[in-house]
Amino acid sequence: VKRKLSKKDLKNKKVVITAGPTRESLDPVRFLSNYSSGKMGYALAKAASYRGAEVKLISGPSAVEVPLGVELAQIETAEEMKEAVFAEYKNADLVIMAAAVSDYRPQEIMTEKIKKSGENLVLKLERTTDILAELGKNKKSSQLLVGFAAESENLLENAQKKLSKKQADYIIANDISNQSIGFGSDKNQVSILSEESIVKLPTADKEKLAHQILNYILSGQKNQG
Numbered sequence: 001v002k003r004k005l006s007k008k009d010l011k012n013k014k015v016v017i018t019a020g021p022t023r024e025s026l027d028p029v030r031f032l033s034n035y036s037s038g039k040m041g042y043a044l045a046k047a048a049s050y051r052g053a054e055v056k057l058i059s060g061p062s063a064v065e066v067p068l069g070v071e072l073a074q075i076e077t078a079e080e081m082k083e084a085v086f087a088e089y090k091n092a093d094l095v096i097m098a099a100a101v102s103d104y105r106p107q108e109i110m111t112e113k114i115k116k117s118g119e120n121l122v123l124k125l126e127r128t129t130d131i132l133a134e135l136g137k138n139k140k141s142s143q144l145l146v147g148f149a150a151e152s153e154n155l156l157e158n159a160q161k162k163l164s165k166k167q168a169d170y171i172i173a174n175d176i177s178n179q180s181i182g183f184g185s186d187k188n189q190v191s192i193l194s195e196e197s198i199v200k201l202p203t204a205d206k207e208k209l210a211h212q213i214l215n216y217i218l219s220g221q222k223n224q225g
């Protein structure tokens, strides 16, 4: 039986959502980043705000319009995203990590522009903090923690591993091998994984999908098996 959800089912709830790419500087004129547009995270922020939540959106550079009523914190690096998330998550009821956070950053940021010399250039990179995994370690039982998984192969298997390793309540798995949807697109196709179940949602606009994702995670499917 499908329960009818009230439109304002996030009233008095604090929701923290991350979105977009991060940028890791190499030198004053260059950076490492990825193709994340921010669309999915902004759509989730819009949907959560519409449903009555107090929404804090922590985003890397994105061209998407900030939804009305959503408070935006702009960041660039994975480290800045970590600081912003840690500052907000303690009194959050729901945290959704939709950002494509850089896994590595240059070990050293050159203060002067790197000059070309020789045929090849080797960059030394170091790991960034896995923000979602840190949140998973410190999660209160009243909090819902949702991550994404961008996979180009073995989608469900890899997403399942992320679910348990990062101690998230849900992982939204995203097949990025499908060029027509996902990164940059207005549409997406995702599967929602919890310890108890996997559900594949049909391809849809990211705005519609945002509501479907919220419907699913708020309906407590997790506890119903």
Ligand code: CTP
Pocket (backbone or CB within 6 Å): 078, 097, 098, 099, 100, 101, 102, 103, 128, 129, 130, 131, 132, 133, 146, 147, 148, 149, 150, 151, 162
């Ligand atoms: N994530 C994070 N901090 C990082 C890297 C990723 O919080 N430094 C979050 C993402 O926001 C996403 C989830 O972890 O919600 C999974 O990100 P993804 O890149 O798919 O997985 P990784 O754990 O980084 O593993 P890999 O890139 O090797 O597949």
Ligand code: CA
Pocket (backbone or CB within 6 Å): 101, 102, 103
């Ligand atoms: Ca990654």
